[in-house]
Amino acid sequence: xxxxxxxxxxxxxxxxxxxxxxxxxxxxxxxxxxxxxxxxxxxxxxxxxxxxxxxxxxxxxxxxxxxxxxxxxxxxxxxxxxxxxxxxxxxxxxxxxxxxxxxxxxxxxxxxxxxxxxxxxxxxxxxxxxxxxxxxxxxxxxxxxxxxxxxxxxxxxxxxxxxxxxxxxxxxxxxxxxxxxxxxxxxxxxxxxxxxxxxxxxxxxxxxxxxxxxxxxxxxxxxxxxxxxxxxxxxxxxxxxxxxxxxx
Amino acid sequence: xxxxxxxxxxxxxxxxxxxxxxxxxxxxxxxxxxxxxxxxxxxxxxxxxxxxxxxxxxxxxxxxxxxxxxxxxxxxxxxxxxxxxxxxxxxxxxxxxxxxxxxxxxxxxxxxxxxxxxxxxxxxxxxxxxxxxxxxxxxxxxxxxxxxxxxxxxxxxxxxxxxxxxxxxxxxxxxxxxxxxxxxxxxxxxxxxxxxxxxxxxxxxxxxxxxxxxxxxxxxxxxxxxxxxxxxxxxxxxxxxxxxxxxxxxxxxxxxxxxxxxxxxxxxx
Numbered sequence: 001x002x003x004x005x006x007x008x009x010x011x012x013x014x015x016x017x018x019x020x021x022x023x024x025x026x027x028x029x030x031x032x033x034x035x036x037x038x039x040x041x042x043x044x045x046x047x048x049x050x051x052x053x054x055x056x057x058x059x060x061x062x063x064x065x066x067x068x069x070x071x072x073x074x075x076x077x078x079x080x081x082x083x084x085x086x087x088x089x090x091x092x093x094x095x096x097x098x099x100x101x102x103x104x105x106x107x108x109x110x111x112x113x114x115x116x117x118x119x120x121x122x123x124x125x126x127x128x129x130x131x132x133x134x135x136x137x138x139x140x141x142x143x144x145x146x147x148x149x150x151x152x153x154x155x156x157x158x159x160x161x162x163x164x165x166x167x168x169x170x171x172x173x174x175x176x177x178x179x180x181x182x183x184x185x186x187x188x189x190x191x192x193x194x195x196x197x198x199x200x201x202x203x204x205x206x207x208x209x210x211x212x213x214x215x216x217x218x219x220x221x222x223x224x225x226x227x228x229x230x231x232x233x234x235x236x237x238x239x240x241x242x243x244x245x246x247x248x
Numbered sequence: 249x250x251x252x253x254x255x256x257x258x259x260x261x262x263x264x265x266x267x268x269x270x271x272x273x274x275x276x277x278x279x280x281x282x283x284x285x286x287x288x289x290x291x292x293x294x295x296x297x298x299x300x301x302x303x304x305x306x307x308x309x310x311x312x313x314x315x316x317x318x319x320x321x322x323x324x325x326x327x328x329x330x331x332x333x334x335x336x337x338x339x340x341x342x343x344x345x346x347x348x349x350x351x352x353x354x355x356x357x358x359x360x361x362x363x364x365x366x367x368x369x370x371x372x373x374x375x376x377x378x379x380x381x382x383x384x385x386x387x388x389x390x391x392x393x394x395x396x397x398x399x400x401x402x403x404x405x406x407x408x409x410x411x412x413x414x415x416x417x418x419x420x421x422x423x424x425x426x427x428x429x430x431x432x433x434x435x436x437x438x439x440x441x442x443x444x445x446x447x448x449x450x451x452x453x454x455x456x457x458x459x460x461x462x463x464x465x466x467x468x469x470x471x472x473x474x475x476x477x478x479x480x481x482x483x484x485x486x487x488x489x490x491x492x493x494x495x496x497x498x499x500x501x502x503x504x505x506x507x508x509x510x511x512x513x514x515x516x517x
Binding site for chain 1: 297335337354
């Protein structure tokens, strides 16, 4: 247990010491909130769909978690390239523990980022539907972070160079975000786009958060939880499998 | 043979159809300082990686302090400390935090860990800098810290993979003096690789020379020079391994890239 805690602590320490990285990673969600929340919000209201900010914020929180969790994987790549992973791999500790401890740290960072965006959006005028439901919403945030951190860890274990990691992520993060229910309601988009979005697990993460924070849903909480749970399981298997194959 | 601490018997390592290590056998005794020499790509790093449980041998048996490195992996891991060829500290943690993390990974109880970290950091003259981030450390300071870290769990064996690469003469001398002391006073077994033959000659009690995955000669410096009819270890080494340079991509360690990448790069050429 102490080993997992220490590995977790390593990740968290690295995070809170890098002030520039924290500020930098919050730039995008703030920009999205401003440009979309206020920019599109006016048209959205005219179309009779209600308050766009209430609709958008769960999507932006999920996007923040998506970006931060998958990019966290770059630490595994750094450890691999700059040698620290050798130190971990020759220690009398199973790879599973190394992965778990580190990924828990990565998930903690994503959760923190998600919460910061939540508080920022309150400044922007967002109001949770029911403050009590913020607690289960936090649970969704945790599950989502764990699933996406595992995904990031798995990808980072597979690739050997930073450019490769970057391009895989661009090919992955952007579609996962834009082709989900994060930005637009799925019941009013063309069928093709709706089908793609319905196949995207991120849609369900956004949907669950949206139900709990803004009382709006497309799929219903049961289906949301089932898809999030399944995604979490698959991402974990993927991460463990890839991490075990790393050869130094 | 109870005083054999490191043993390898007919060890083979193949990567695809390339044989990196081709049936090597050797024994290192308790307290001995053993140098493992060879040109780039000869199989040195692959051998160290197999001994330190990072790679599995394709064939053969390797034991550290009696523990088979593929079967009793964790016991074997507790028996050795290692200073890697490439730096392996976490740059964004302090010296103390790096030590603490290592101590936890090796399950050293907290009270004992604190005492030992202080002792070792004082020994390598880094106690005053214990709270500085590694990214502010010079190459020599990092190496000293890595040595201190490798010793934290009181291993019976210390592996040093080209430990003096890029160090100044003062730091090198200091390091070897300390390594000799560890072997004399604590009976620690030292296994090291180097490209500086004067180091091997000055420090090692026994030397093995590996080339093309095979051990081509082993013994003390006088034995090796006698065997090859030469005067110095360097001449003996050159007469055994030839004067041509080697292609790094053939080795298991392509400047820190893994073998898969090395093979891929090779295929591209």
